[in-house]
Amino acid sequence: MTDLTKPAVRPVNARFSSGPCAKIPGFSLDMLADAPLGRSHRAAVGKAKLKEAIDLTREVLEVPAGYRIGIVPASDTGAVEMALWSLLGPRGVEVLAWESFGEGWATDIVKQLKLDATVRKADYGRIVDFATVDFDRDVVFTWNGTTSGVRVPNGDAIPSDRKGLTICDATSAAFAMELPFDKLDVVTFSWQKVLGGEGAHGMLILSPRAVERLESHTPAWPMPKIFRLTKGGKLIEGIFEGETINTPSMLAVEDYLVTLKWAKGLGGLKALVARCEANARAVRSFIAGKDWIADLAEDPATGSTTSVCLKFTDPRIKDGAAFAKAVAKRLEKEGVALDVGAYRDAPAGLRIWCGATVETADVATLMPWIEWAYRAEILAQTVPA
Template sequence: MTDLAAKPDVRPANSHFSSGPCSKRPGWSLEGLSDAPLGRSHRAKPGKAKLAEAIDLTRKVLEVPEDYRIGIVPASDTGAVEMALWSMLGARGVEMLAWESFGKGWVTDVVKQLKLEDARVLEADYGELPDLATVDFSKDVVFTWNGTTSGVRVPNGDWIPADRQGLTICDATSAAFAQDLPFDKLDVVTFSWQKVLGGEAAHGVLILSPRAVERLETHTPSWPLPKIFRLTKGGKLIEGVFRGETINTPSMLCVEDYIDALNWADRIGGLTGLRNRADANLKVLADWVEKSGWADFLAVDPATLSNTSVCLKITDPDILALDDAGRAAFAKSVAARLDREGVAFDIGAYRDAPSGLRIWAGATIEADDLKTLTAWLDWAHASEKANLSQAA
């Protein structure tokens, strides 16, 4: 029989630990969005001004070089990545790096949809990275910076040469605003503001280096491009997209919410402040993992450990003795118990990932809430294990 931990007396002030859409910033309220130009055209002066403000604040907070273009595009990070893949690939071979669900999704697009025969796929299991030293940068390279579903990130940009011939296309959706992105090593960067800044869904951001713009203006794909993916006209970049003239109609309420989050980020110290908060949150979880006795990080190498989408595996020997279905059911039962208690919402592992838990630790989360959560994690584990023993 398992010793049952006492039920904690204190609950997190904020129980929103979902990895996307993520928690709103501390102090957020609907009243903060009252300046949104609702009921107005996004092409009218107020709408264009708001979109341009969002782009300018993105550049400031994310520290994007002045000669890089920033555009707001439809369909979240997925739309931004698809726009880059469909518009830019095909000029040379491509290296596809995949170590979690979304990276594998981009492999499917390139290999099965675009049918690029000169695509090479470098894969790794959940928890690990492919051998970055083997990447061929004479080709285009497509990769995620931070694996949202595995909790594994590339440690830095040192593996990317400055004299590369191909483009680097980086899905940075759960890394932007929390991790160092060396823009001099990145030609295309995409993210959704629903991740680290806790914005509302359905909009993506596409950032292009001068090299990426050159590719767009000199390369015509062999496949037809839907209107929503077209970034050039007459062989020239459609500059309006990067001044707030969006391809399709954006939600001005969502844009206002993004501006609110960016202003908060600026107030707390910009990128440094955001990164420090995420790092402090990761330390809370790392300190707990070290003494938990039943959980560990899915990431194998500590240097690759994500400070946003923290993925945990259950290492309790009694649970490991179960079959795959039993282990998955146990992990789900722990997450479900915490959900019922109103303590932690949406912390189950991603559906394609190994069984376990996934806890968002990005900058909009308070460290004190994570500290409080860890006691509940221990309680939920002990409670579900006791149920398992009784049923045996």
């Protein structure tokens, strides 16, 4: 593109937010007509819906038999906090952080739980070297850095004979990437990410090893009711059958069921992974070889396929943060991309959500608009061409 002519085609759906994310293609509120509104979640109809959500999660996400799946309060944050407060303490802890949420878990563990933890950090665009990690300690990490655009490529570096637990925040990875459950003892995510469900609820998946820890370990700190997973030294099994700790939104539950059925109809996990990979590939194919924009992920093997983060590399740009915000504002004003600015703690740039509910055609259509907005902003800032 050598001029400022606007691209002729616009994305059909301009929603590229990294959370809450785009709804499933063709979504309408009519799809939620079967929600048992005004009914108790403890009634038979409510319990059945919650149990169905757990069962479909197991089927679509391919969670092994023997792993418990629970619906918990407060989105992915609540699920991670439940795991940290309930499981940590009897072993040393290592926290791996390469973006803002990982750093948040490190803060909770060190400053709130006051555990003597080893915190291993990597800059935005990189991940921690797993070869340096002691998996005989409990290890806490995010699978995909939603704010940094990098992910763990696979679970090969996690030993099968580890003595510690692996606690994995997988909120922008679940349903988008192959998760090696045999290497993960706790997996958490929220409904509003890859499947575009509504917010407020989190999912907590526990391996048999995690359950054993829960039933043998009593935390040294007071446990709020909302975090309690055991009673009398035994797992509260009802939580993993749909008996939620607090009152869930049955409208949000119905929405999650709609997304799960959509995913199953596509072909399940493999189809979801393929959609995400195609979306990310559309972004990276466009920026390849360009000297004004680049992937924040330094190693292609660790590049995210959901939260693809980009940085502007034109040396004429003097204020990267202001420039990136201005580009995002132009895209929003044109109605071609909503909520694509980088996360507030991340390096300046753009963040394009490429999750499974986004259509690849929309991602491909957006790319020329990004170039148009970049060139328009270069001229607007009167930087010499």
